[in-house]
Amino acid sequence: MSRILIVGGGAAGMMAAVFAAKNGNQVELFEKNEKLGKKLFITGKGRCNITNAADLEDFFPAVTSNPKFLYSAFYSFTNEQVISFFEDLGVKTKVERGGRVFPASDHSSDVIQALKREMDRLGVNVYLNAEVKELIIEESAGGKRANGLRLSSGRKISGDAVIVATGGISYPSTGSTGDGYRFAGKCGHKVTELSPSLVPMEVKEWYAGGLMGLSLRNIEIRITDGKKKLYQEFGEMLFTHYGVTGPVILSASSIVGNRLKDKELTLHIDLKPALTEDQLDKRVLRDFEANHNRQFKNAVDSLFPSKLRPVIVELSGIPEEKKVHEITKEERLRFVRLIKDFTMTLTGLRGYNEAIITKGGVSVREIDPGSMESRLVKELYFAGEVLDLDAITGGYNLQIAWSTGYLAGVNAGVKVLVHRPISGYTV
Numbered sequence: 001m002s003r004i005l006i007v008g009g010g011a012a013g014m015m016a017a018v019f020a021a022k023n024g025n026q027v028e029l030f031e032k033n034e035k036l037g038k039k040l041f042i043t044g045k046g047r048c049n050i051t052n053a054a055d056l057e058d059f060f061p062a063v064t065s066n067p068k069f070l071y072s073a074f075y076s077f078t079n080e081q082v083i084s085f086f087e088d089l090g091v092k093t094k095v096e097r098g099g100r101v102f103p104a105s106d107h108s109s110d111v112i113q114a115l116k117r118e119m120d121r122l123g124v125n126v127y128l129n130a131e132v133k134e135l136i137i138e139e140s141a142g143g144k145r146a147n148g149l150r151l152s153s154g155r156k157i158s159g160d161a162v163i164v165a166t167g168g169i170s171y172p173s174t175g176s177t178g179d180g181y182r183f184a185g186k187c188g189h190k191v192t193e194l195s196p197s198l199v200p201m202e203v204k205e206w207y208a209g210g211l212m213g214l215s216l217r218n219i220e221i222r223i224t225d226g227k228k229k230l231y232q233e234f235g236e237m238l239f240t241h242y243g244v245t246g247p248v249i250l251s252a253s254s255i256v257g258n259r260l261k262d263k264e265l266t267l268h269i270d271l272k273p274a275l276t277e278d279q280l281d282k283r284v285l286r287d288f289e290a291n292h293n294r295q296f297k298n299a300v301d302s303l304f305p306s307k308l309r310p311v312i313v314e315l316s317g318i319p320e321e322k323k324v325h326e327i328t329k330e331e332r333l334r335f336v337r338l339i340k341d342f343t344m345t346l347t348g349l350r351g352y353n354e355a356i357i358t359k360g361g362v363s364v365r366e367i368d369p370g371s372m373e374s375r376l377v378k379e380l381y382f383a384g385e386v387l388d389l390d391a392i393t394g395g396y397n398l399q400i401a402w403s404t405g406y407l408a409g410v411n412a413g414v415k416v417l418v419h420r421p422i423s424g425y426t427v
């Protein structure tokens, strides 16, 4: 029996603990918070989108950084296995729009409780309010080896393997404050450039603030750098006091975020993507004919939500009090163009406090993708968001945490579990 030390009681750390314990190891898990899974608790707006029901091959395009590295991890502990794992622990699941998988209860706490019960059943020792300050690395002729850690209390804990699952630096109030990057750096690991991702974006137009709280469904966004299209997606977005957020915006941030560091980008919103410009013109013409004696500002009620109306009217350049029958064809076509291409200037990303995920992390070049073991330090493993891995929204980021946590857990210390990729795991 080996003694496995796990740093961090989030998604990756708890999953690693379960499988390291199933392997017959003595497992000690250290969490600096007063409770486990603080970030898990707030995932999916408190409902926890645990994974996605998509075909596993469709997971790779959803991963923004280093998808190939995840091949072994995803196939060793698949989305279907994650679902069975939680169902076996009594968490019934359901699939929603876009293949998003949630607990049927809509409570993230059920996921945390299930992991806690399983760790308890397997005899994992959980230490709360236990902040790990540093890793203890032994150096010998055979190279470096992880053999313990030191807590902030000064207490030294020795073990046969250490799994670092400390998360990133987004939503630091949940405990993810980047300690794992420091541990990795001290061991000689490269940590790639960090940035907030799946994060709202700021815009500079005067009308942004006035649209605060407005949610647009069934729109299509495009982001360009003036010349090239960088991103295009259909879905839902929301205006805030500083700019824009919502599913399509968050996903876009993970693709265009790096570009926004040194230049502004243009957000194009197609408010009526189901209609071609021609079809929309016919529709507008019908509305105008039905309202031909009214003022322009009062003739567009059926086209937009009320908050958007004054903005579009102003941007159209058509005087708001102009009678509809006086509007020229040229003005009408410009108005139609505006509805198909409502633009705003993106000036930057919001910070880590609002970011769903941290982009960048421990470089995966120095990690064995089949085991999550460091290539520089024996019996040192990394799992979850601390690694340079991130994906778009939809349950993919938690799948990264579960799969890498699983691999670290089954590979650290004594290895008894037999890998049966896709078909299941057995002891």
Ligand SMILES: Cc1cc2nc3c(=O)[nH]c(=O)nc-3n(C[C@H](O)[C@H](O)[C@H](O)COP(=O)(O)OP(=O)(O)OC[C@H]3O[C@@H](n4cnc5c(N)ncnc54)[C@H](O)[C@@H]3O)c2cc1C
Residues within 6 Å of the ligand: 007, 008, 009, 010, 011, 012, 013, 030, 031, 032, 033, 036, 037, 038, 039, 040, 042, 043, 044, 045, 048, 049, 050, 051, 130, 131, 132, 133, 165, 166, 167, 168, 170, 171, 174, 175, 176, 177, 178, 179, 180, 355, 356, 357, 383, 384, 385, 386, 394, 395, 396, 397, 398, 399, 401
């Ligand atoms: C608001 C929000 C909603 C999200 N919703 C979803 C979703 O629905 N679906 C999805 O797939 N992803 C979602 N994510 C992303 C997902 O939560 C993360 O990808 C995932 O939690 C990463 O797991 P982890 O175990 O690597 O890190 P974490 O969950 O951050 O866990 C790391 C743990 O390590 C502990 N720790 C850190 N340093 C130390 C130390 N020195 N000593 C001891 N303990 C330490 C921390 O306290 C923390 O508990 C969401 C993220 C946010 C912020």
